Amino acid sequence: MSRKKITKREISPDTVYDNVIIAKFINQIMKKGKKNTAKKIVYGALDIIKEKTKKDPIEVFELALNNARPLLEVKSQRIGGATYQVPKPVVKERGMALAVRWLLESARKKKGQPMKQKLADEFINAANNAGVAVKKKEDTHRMAEANRAFAHFKF
Numbered sequence: 001m002s003r004k005k006i007t008k009r010e011i012s013p014d015t016v017y018d019n020v021i022i023a024k025f026i027n028q029i030m031k032k033g034k035k036n037t038a039k040k041i042v043y044g045a046l047d048i049i050k051e052k053t054k055k056d057p058i059e060v061f062e063l064a065l066n067n068a069r070p071l072l073e074v075k076s077q078r079i080g081g082a083t084y085q086v087p088k089p090v091v092k093e094r095g096m097a098l099a100v101r102w103l104l105e106s107a108r109k110k111k112g113q114p115m116k117q118k119l120a121d122e123f124i125n126a127a128n129n130a131g132v133a134v135k136k137k138e139d140t141h142r143m144a145e146a147n148r149a150f151a152h153f154k155f
Contacts, residue, residue: 016043017058021065021096028100029119044116049123064126068099068133072144077153086153087144099133106132 014023022042030038046057053060074085090098103126107118125131 041116045119048120060127064123065099068126069095070137070140074143084150085147086150102133102136
């Protein structure tokens with residue numbers, strides 16, 4: 001029996017910067033449907049970036065996402081009773097989702113500052129190829145490189 005075709009939802013761009021990626025980021029940061037609070041946090045973080053770096057906050061934001069986006073990941077594959085970690089390339093949409101998740105996770109783990117300040121610091125660090133999210137990407141790439149011998153088990 002064939003399954004229903006999955007259709008991707010169209011997300012409208014945010015109102016301030018007219019950017020779809022920022023709208024997706026706001027939706028990811030939102031908890032319990034509080035979209036206005038999420039917007040205040042994201043726009044506040046972008047304002048802080050503008051003050052600190054004197055650059056366009058959208059450029060810093062997109063550079064941070066690209067620096068945190070993994071190109072390879074490992075997937076578990078069971079072959080003949082043994083489980084191997086097989087390296088696979090990451091699809092662009094999944095890579096962006098992972099980058100957003102890692103940036104938010106690393107910002108939420110910090111303590112003692114408002115969320116917009118923690119988020120701005122994480123964006124600036126990721127744009128400079130530093131920070132927790134970029135380290136997580138490098139760890140993922142290192143794991144894929146270490147298991148390159150199992151690459152012929154692609155599925």
